[in-house]
Amino acid sequence: MPKKTFREAINEALHLEMERDDRVLIIGEDVSGGAGGTSGQRDAAGGVFGMTKGLLPRFGEHRVIDTPISEAAIIGAANGAALAGYRPVAEIMFCDFVGVCFDQILNQAAKFRYMFGGAKAPLVIRMTVGAGRSAGAQHSQSLHGLLASIPGIKVLLPSNAYDAKGMLLQAIRDDDPVIFLEHKMLFNDACEVPDGDYTVPFGEGVLVREGEHVTIVASGQLVKVAVAAADKLAKEGITCDVIDPRTISPLDEELILESVRQTGRLVVVDEAPVRCGFAADVARLAAEKAFSSLRAPVLPVTPPHTPVPFAPELERLYLPDAADVEKAVRAVLAHS
Amino acid sequence: MSTRTRKGTARAATKPSGLSREALIRAYRQMKTIREFEERLHIENAAGAIPGFTHLYCGQEAVAVGACEHLTERDYIISTHRGHGHCIAKGCDVPSMMKEIFGSREGLNGGKGGSMHIADISKGMLGANGIVGAGQPIAVGAAIACKLNGKGDVALSFTGDGASNQGTVFEAMNMAVVLQVPKVFVFENNGYSEHTGASYGIGCDDIVKRIEGFGIPVFLADGFDFFSVYEAMAKALELSRNGGGPSAIYCETIRYFGHFEGDPQNYRDKDEVRRYRENEDCLLKFRKRMEQTGELELDVLDQVDAEVLELIESSVTAARQAPRPRPEDLLTNVYNSY
Amino acid sequence: MSNITPIRMPQWGLEMTEGTLSNWHLSVGDTVSKGTEIADIETAKIVNAMEAKQDMPGVVRLLVAKPGDTLPVGGLLAVLADPSVSDDEVNAFVAAELGETPAAAEAPAAPAVTPPPAAAPAAAAAPVAAAPQPTPVAPAPAAAPSTAPASLSAEELAELAARNAQVKASPVALRLANRHGIDLTALQGSGRNGRVSVEDLVNQAGLVLAPSEERLPTPDSQTLIQSNATVKASPVALRLANQHGIDLRGIKGTGRHGRVSVEDLDALLQPAPSCQAAAVSAEQAEKDAHFRAGPAARRLAAELGFDLSELVPTGPRDVVLKEDVREAFRSVLQGMAGEKPAADHELIPLTPMRKAIANSLTQSKQTIPHFYLTVDLPMDALLALREKMNARLAAHQKKLSVNDFIMRATALALAEVPDANVHYTEQGIKRFSSAHLCLAVAIDGGLVTPVIRNAEQKGVHALAAEAAGLAKKARDRALTADQLSGGTFTVSNLGMYGIRQFDAVINPPQGGILAVGALRRECCELDDGAVGFRSVMTVTMSCDHRVIDGAVGATFLKALRELIENPYSLLG
Numbered sequence A: 001m002p003k004k005t006f007r008e009a010i011n012e013a014l015h016l017e018m019e020r021d022d023r024v025l026i027i028g029e030d031v032s033g034g035a036g037g038t039s040g041q042r043d044a045a046g047g048v049f050g051m052t053k054g055l056l057p058r059f060g061e062h063r064v065i066d067t068p069i070s071e072a073a074i075i076g077a078a079n080g081a082a083l084a085g086y087r088p089v090a091e092i093m094f095c096d097f098v099g100v101c102f103d104q105i106l107n108q109a110a111k112f113r114y115m116f117g118g119a120k121a122p123l124v125i126r127m128t129v130g131a132g133r134s135a136g137a138q139h140s141q142s143l144h145g146l147l148a149s150i151p152g153i154k155v156l157l158p159s160n161a162y163d164a165k166g167m168l169l170q171a172i173r174d175d176d177p178v179i180f181l182e183h184k185m186l187f188n189d190a191c192e193v194p195d196g197d198y199t200v201p202f203g204e205g206v207l208v209r210e211g212e213h214v215t216i217v218a219s220g221q222l223v224k225v226a227v228a229a230a231d232k233l234a235k236e237g238i239t240c241d242v243i244d245p246r247t248i249s250p251l252d253e254e255l256i257l258e259s260v261r262q263t264g265r266l267v268v269v270d271e272a273p274v275r276c277g278f279a280a281d282v283a284r285l286a287a288e289k290a291f292s293s294l295r296a297p298v299l300p301v302t303p304p305h306t307p308v309p310f311a312p313e314l315e316r317l318y319l320p321d322a323a324d325v326e327k328a329v330r331a332v333l334a335h336s
Numbered sequence B: 001m002s003t004r005t006r007k008g009t010a011r012a013a014t015k016p017s018g019l020s021r022e023a024l025i026r027a028y029r030q031m032k033t034i035r036e037f038e039e040r041l042h043i044e045n046a047a048g049a050i051p052g053f054t055h056l057y058c059g060q061e062a063v064a065v066g067a068c069e070h071l072t073e074r075d076y077i078i079s080t081h082r083g084h085g086h087c088i089a090k091g092c093d094v095p096s097m098m099k100e101i102f103g104s105r106e107g108l109n110g111g112k113g114g115s116m117h118i119a120d121i122s123k124g125m126l127g128a129n130g131i132v133g134a135g136q137p138i139a140v141g142a143a144i145a146c147k148l149n150g151k152g153d154v155a156l157s158f159t160g161d162g163a164s165n166q167g168t169v170f171e172a173m174n175m176a177v178v179l180q181v182p183k184v185f186v187f188e189n190n191g192y193s194e195h196t197g198a199s200y201g202i203g204c205d206d207i208v209k210r211i212e213g214f215g216i217p218v219f220l221a222d223g224f225d226f227f228s229v230y231e232a233m234a235k236a237l238e239l240s241r242n243g244g245g246p247s248a249i250y251c252e253t254i255r256y257f258g259h260f261e262g263d264p265q266n267y268r269d270k271d272e273v274r275r276y277r278e279n280e281d282c283l284l285k286f287r288k289r290m291e292q293t294g295e296l297e298l299d300v301l302d303q304v305d306a307e308v309l310e311l312i313e314s315s316v317t318a319a320r321q322a323p324r325p326r327p328e329d330l331l332t333n334v335y336n337s338y
Numbered sequence C: 001m002s003n004i005t006p007i008r009m010p011q012w013g014l015e016m017t018e019g020t021l022s023n024w025h026l027s028v029g030d031t032v033s034k035g036t037e038i039a040d041i042e043t044a045k046i047v048n049a050m051e052a053k054q055d056m057p058g059v060v061r062l063l064v065a066k067p068g069d070t071l072p073v074g075g076l077l078a079v080l081a082d083p084s085v086s087d088d089e090v091n092a093f094v095a096a097e098l099g100e101t102p103a104a105a106e107a108p109a110a111p112a113v114t115p116p117p118a119a120a121p122a123a124a125a126a127p128v129a130a131a132p133q134p135t136p137v138a139p140a141p142a143a144a145p146s147t148a149p150a151s152l153s154a155e156e157l158a159e160l161a162a163r164n165a166q167v168k169a170s171p172v173a174l175r176l177a178n179r180h181g182i183d184l185t186a187l188q189g190s191g192r193n194g195r196v197s198v199e200d201l202v203n204q205a206g207l208v209l210a211p212s213e214e215r216l217p218t219p220d221s222q223t224l225i226q227s228n229a230t231v232k233a234s235p236v237a238l239r240l241a242n243q244h245g246i247d248l249r250g251i252k253g254t255g256r257h258g259r260v261s262v263e264d265l266d267a268l269l270q271p272a273p274s275c276q277a278a279a280v281s282a283e284q285a286e287k288d289a290h291f292r293a294g295p296a297a298r299r300l301a302a303e304l305g306f307d308l309s310e311l312v313p314t315g316p317r318d319v320v321l322k323e324d325v326r327e328a329f330r331s332v333l334q335g336m337a338g339e340k341p342a343a344d345h346e347l348i349p350l351t352p353m354r355k356a357i358a359n360s361l362t363q364s365k366q367t368i369p370h371f372y373l374t375v376d377l378p379m380d381a382l383l384a385l386r387e388k389m390n391a392r393l394a395a396h397q398k399k400l401s402v403n404d405f406i407m408r409a410t411a412l413a414l415a416e417v418p419d420a421n422v423h424y425t426e427q428g429i430k431r432f433s434s435a436h437l438c439l440a441v442a443i444d445g446g447l448v449t450p451v452i453r454n455a456e457q458k459g460v461h462a463l464a465a466e467a468a469g470l471a472k473k474a475r476d477r478a479l480t481a482d483q484l485s486g487g488t489f490t491v492s493n494l495g496m497y498g499i500r501q502f503d504a505v506i507n508p509p510q511g512g513i514l515a516v517g518a519l520r521r522e523c524c525e526l527d528d529g530a531v532g533f534r535s536v537m538t539v540t541m542s543c544d545h546r547v548i549d550g551a552v553g554a555t556f557l558k559a560l561r562e563l564i565e566n567p568y569s570l571l572g
Helices: A006-020 A055-059 A071-083 A095-115 A144-148 A161-173 A222-234 A253-263 A278-289 A312-318 A322-333 B021-046 B061-068 B084-089 B094-102 B135-149 B167-179 B207-213 B226-240 B272-279 B282-293 B298-321 B327-331 C087-098 C154-165 C171-180 C198-205 C219-228 C235-244 C262-268 C274-278 C282-288 C295-304 C322-336 C352-367 C380-396 C402-416 C460-475 C550-565
Strands: A003-005 A024-028 A064-066 A087-092 A124-129 A154-156 A178-183 A190-192 A206-209 A214-218 A240-244 A247-249 A266-269 A299-301 B076-078 B155-160 B183-189 B218-222 B247-252 C004-008 C018-024 C037-042 C047-051 C056-063 C070-072 C076-081 C370-378 C422-425 C428-431 C437-439 C441-443 C446-448 C489-493 C512-525 C531-544
Touching: A003 A006, A003 A161, A006 A024, A006 A055, A006 A161, A024 A071, A024 B135, A055 A064, A071 A087, A071 A095, A071 B135, A071 B167, A087 A095, A095 A124, A095 B135, A124 A161, A144 A154, A144 A247, A144 A278, A154 A161, A161 A178, A161 A190, A206 A222, A206 C171, A214 A222, A214 A253, A214 A322, A222 A240, A222 A266, A222 A322, A240 A253, A253 A266, A253 A278, A253 C171, A253 C198, A266 A278, A266 A322, A278 A299, A299 A322, B021 B061, B021 B084, B021 B094, B021 B226, B021 B282, B021 B298, B061 B084, B061 B155, B061 B183, B061 B226, B061 B247, B061 B282, B076 B135, B084 B094, B094 B298, B135 B155, B135 B167, B135 B183, B167 B183, B183 B207, B183 B226, B207 B218, B207 B247, B218 B226, B226 B247, B226 B282, B282 B298, C004 C056, C004 C087, C018 C352, C037 C076, C056 C087, C076 C087, C154 C171, C171 C198, C219 C235, C235 C262, C295 C322, C352 C446, C370 C550, C380 C402, C380 C531, C380 C550, C402 C437, C402 C460, C402 C489, C402 C512, C402 C550, C437 C460, C441 C460, C512 C550, C531 C550
Parallel strands: A024 A064, A024 A087, A087 A124, A124 A178, A154 A178, A214 A240, A214 A266, A266 A299, B076 B155, B155 B183, B183 B247, B218 B247, C437 C489, C489 C512
Antiparallel strands: A003 A190, A154 A247, A206 A240, C004 C076, C018 C037, C018 C070, C037 C047, C056 C076, C370 C531, C422 C428, C441 C446, C512 C531
């Protein structure tokens, strides 16, 4: 099977689905790029990260829409087109910009179906997330927890190219508003990705490693980090279930609970600070529904309660690494 | 300095309008329905029958009806928090609207939206909206859809003087021009943005200049005169329906009631509303014009009045008796599937 | 779903809240018509056969409750359906009824927890089924212990795993199924998106969940595992060496390419080390899961072999602490003192009846202000009459007991003194015009009090016959709910055991109870001043002072005594 990068997988999904369904639109800043430029070259960017390359020449300006810098209008337009029967895939370049268009997500897209008694708004909003390349506090956040706390939208966070393609295809076909988060540190990671059409269902996580002693739940780029820690511990005979939930909302609560009920120990690794975030929510889940199985407190492994720093060494300190995960695993083991 | 200096010129009131009898009766009926619907809600709200907030449209009927009489079910509109008038004008079912406002599960939104979110997507009414300035970008999206559909349909948004200051409205205007979509911006300046007069919030004192500044042609209308709005809208649609990109109409009007029901309206001269009701009222103007041109007999209008009152009365009765939501309705329609 | 008919735990009598299924009279496939016996149900008071009250549609598809199960009134016992209804539908119906398994029952029932799935998934835009997942699921280097049932060979297990891989299942369910030899293709998935979940394995395949039995590697074993990883050995030899604590560095390898093989370990492989004892058995874990005990306490209890339910909790909110476990262990040690402690007691579980008696009488004693009035009843006249009457009855093999006369006298006395024939209720005192007498009947394992209605209207013979009939039914556990309720006053007789006098506990809501002692001869002063003997019987009336005052009680006893002293007044 061919190996493809995360970026290629996303691009492939968009090409496939736009071909399959006329109602799919792409809308965002520089999704093609070059409009109004002096070189005359259109599709000059194909998206700032290249995810939307090749779409404009193939599907035309009516379906691949470059916009001015107007996040509120972009998401608003996606909302309107979705209500009017289309399947827009809008792009917010960095999830940090969600602040500028938050009303259109929070009060509009998330609530249409409920407020209007059943209206359908099948839009997808792609956003990049994550720290690791010194992009600074306003271009490095992971806002999946914040977004998942809003009823009415779905939030996806694939950790590899295979899941990225399958989940994006599923997202576009899904009739609910979906936020598709792309971790910028994963764009060049490659793995085997089938050529044709396939989807990954929402709400189903995967066991990336299997073990007996501790359950580790990890998301985004931290799945790899958790796996590295688990593999190191396995050499000593300490084995872990490593769960990649893949979708944050809906969450595969069942898988997490099944694993915790066997191991009795839970470590949650997440890239957002723990306060009111995804890690806190998973801990709550275990405390609520697997309390009698727990042999140790649930430990979160997350950044501190700070914005993302700029200097590389500070950013490295900020992000959880394999040593942090290993330390947490040993700490829960020491409890009983 | 007042910003309300732009008045559209109406066709001289003595000339026949050029509309058919049916069209005239329909237009009057729509305006009268809105008027009586809102007047009745004013009473019901004071009696404590309506949960939550209501924002009434009395006085502005000519704008909604003048704009929407041109539209079909395929065209889209999106409204504001003051949405009952637009909703009725777009052809939504009046008894269902009343049920929704009373909170019944048989209401237009299943009792889950209420006055501020009243909607009927199937009729192209994309909802009243509680967020000022949220509707305009959404309407741009609907306009993108219309453009792709290629049938000459348009999307309308209604924008008040208050909303015209919201960043999202500027974004929507710019985006509409950049993408050249069939969008009509209807600006209705009713003189107040909540408790603040229009003159205060609009820095340059001239909404029309701003619209034009974005590159959108604006057609002026007298917001108290159905025919004026109707004609302005015709011009706008000629542009937007035929690939000419976005257009706008601008009207000045007045709201008879407060920003919301319960608003003490301390910002208002006590006599203001009475003056407008007596001298500028759009229904009175319509009647006067029919009298002068002879296009419609007044007893035809009286008949419409009676029918409308009947409709409102029966709607309220039905709404009072309509079934309430069930506990399980709390959890429905969050997602299509989860 | 409307063609599925449930059979539910019935309600017999207002006070019944639960019942225990003793045994089934039905099998899968049976039809049920009016009068068909369904099952034997035991309640606090009776064991009775449950009968169908009308013809039921369909055939028996599933017997949900097992003998010994206790269900609340209305609980699902069994399910009937037309044979054309699929097993899936039946199972789904039952699953919906039964809700979550106990292990997951900690979740509050608040609706806000998870949004329910929408009624119809978007079938129109059905996505293409997911291709088999190539995401790496590499097993950990130290392989998980295989506890597959011995009945499946390695090839069969491999085949099973291949079959299971094609079934939509949660990853943990897949793992457990493969480990325990469960065929997923035979199961109905009720997890997310219809996949097979661990709960399905528990409910449908009888999987018993236990917390991970894999013991933690000790620091020594961790070092050993690290070191063993550096020695050339076959994977199986490596696994066995790690499991059994064998240092591979000391082993000469004779396997392929000189690696250590399993044969090389043969001599050294011991039976499983004794620290397996620390593993908690599945049943124990199930039971313990419901006890409030900290994780440390729980593990220590398991290590020391204690059932948490045996321990006295001293922690806040009755939580068993580690210290409580140690304390229990110390007591055991003290008790041992050199010799093996023999079991000095047996534990008899509380039957529903015992529990009911306990609850009712505890409440009675705690809330009712009892006071006691005792009189000696002169019995000579009554005994003489009885003898005469029994002489005539002997021909019919019938006999009147003293108690039959006591009951008659009590009934008449209550009719005469209705203020003693009362119930206490919060709304007021219920004064009855008729005496519905309860008689206390000892049966195997406890006590029941069947009722004789309108006792004052029944002569001694009728009372005797009815009492005998009820006593037999009581011993056969065949009393109906009607026969057990509605009593206004109770007579309890321990005379046959030689008890001279006792104070009985009132059966609420009754106002009083008469405790009857044994007949005896005693010395007394005769009318002419000489010394003689008489037969007496001591009775004590316990009264609820809220509704019966001393004077009322005394009046009742006076009436009773007069009737006994003039026994002909009992006839007719």
